[in-house]
Amino acid sequence: MASVTVGIRSTGVYLPERYMTSADIARESGIPQEIIEKKLGFYRKPVPGPDDHTIEMGIRAARAALAKGGVDPDEIDLVIYIGEEYKEHLLQTGAIKLQGGIGAKRAWAFDVQLRCGTMVMALKVARDLMLADDKLNTVLLAGGYRNGDLIDYRNPRVRFMYNLGAGGAAVVLQKNWKRNTVLGGKIITDPLLADCVGVTAGGTKVPMTREALEKGLYTLDVFDPEGMKARLDEVSMPNFLRVIREAVEESGYTVKDIGYLCILHMKRSAHEYILSQLGLPPEKAIYLEEYGHIGQIDQVLSLELALERGLVKDGDLVVMTSAGVGYAWAATVIKWGPEN
DSSP: OOOOOEEEEEEEEEOOSEEEEHHHHHHHHOOOHHHIIIIIOOSEEEEOOTTOOHHHHHHHHHHHHHHHHTOOGGGOOEEEEOSOSSSSSTTOOHHHHHHHHHTOTTOEEEEOOBTBTHHHHHHHHHHHHHHHOTTOOEEEEEEEEOGGGGOOTTOGGGGGGTTBOOEEEEEEEEETOOEEEEEEEEEEEOGGGTTSEEESSSSSSSOOOHHHHHTTOSSEEESOHHHHHHHHHHHHHHHHHHHHHHHHHHTTOOGGGEEEEEEOOOOHHHHHHHHHHHTOOGGGSOOOTTTOBOGGGHHHHHHHHHHHTTOSOTTOEEEEEEEETTTEEEEEEEEEEEOO
16 A cells, blocks of 8 residues: 655745845945945845735735645645734734635634644645644645734844845645655754743733834844843754754765755855755755745745755655744755656
8 A cells, every 4th residue: 555645736835026135224224235245145125015014925925825736725635834923914814814814614724823834844744743633635835924024123133134025935735646745844942042032012921012112122122132142053053954964865875965055044154054054055045035034934935936046856855945943954855756
């Protein structure tokens, strides 16, 4: 009896039409444009228009994925929202709104969250659910991201997040699709960094008040800059490399077999370091300098760009990897093309 597999049937990406350039950010932050481009590593990033709400961008990406894959919404058994908590309304279940937005009447829906590692983590979660549940045959992962709204460019503590953009992404998973097979996954979380980054006001610890708004506390901030830097310097690059290597090994391969790395946007030196440590040439990954960092959207965007440019071919081992504040590192492996 043939073993059950889960494959990627189609993907979709939505990007707003508006962009913020490195020159714009230089004016707002006071940082030289050259530093933004060379060190932070981006020339522009998409920013939301008036109708580019978080879940709505996920709906648009989902519609693109369904059209590309020839998927009828009635085929979908489960919708998993992988977008951000910062969305149309507080305490709103994104997956259910997204389900309605695409007309998936048969499906049930829930949200998952691991910050910028959510899509990579959700691929593992969805695959494991599909392998365990005979009734789950078609699963949609989709969501949007616009946390760039929460950046105060006058705050140097969040300089590493000046690249945050906006967009949406979607993936349709199909049981026994016999193509683009989702294989192993690995996730690491570090609770020592759980309280390093967040929005100061708006939760139970610092309720939203007029005074808090006037002080500009409804923005992302780093609560312990020195502690975060010391801990990240110690663990971030090793954990990135570890999740990639262990996910690949769990899938029955080695890093030498990696054909393409879908990696989030990060500062240029970190991107180059990871590739060098894995022994991968520059063409095995796209540096998203024209897009910045669109949270959990980056990996699907990277994959679609790579397919358009002919950098991913049938038979390639594709690794999606990311990190999310909190702090988490994740990697999921995909064997692109038909199953052997």
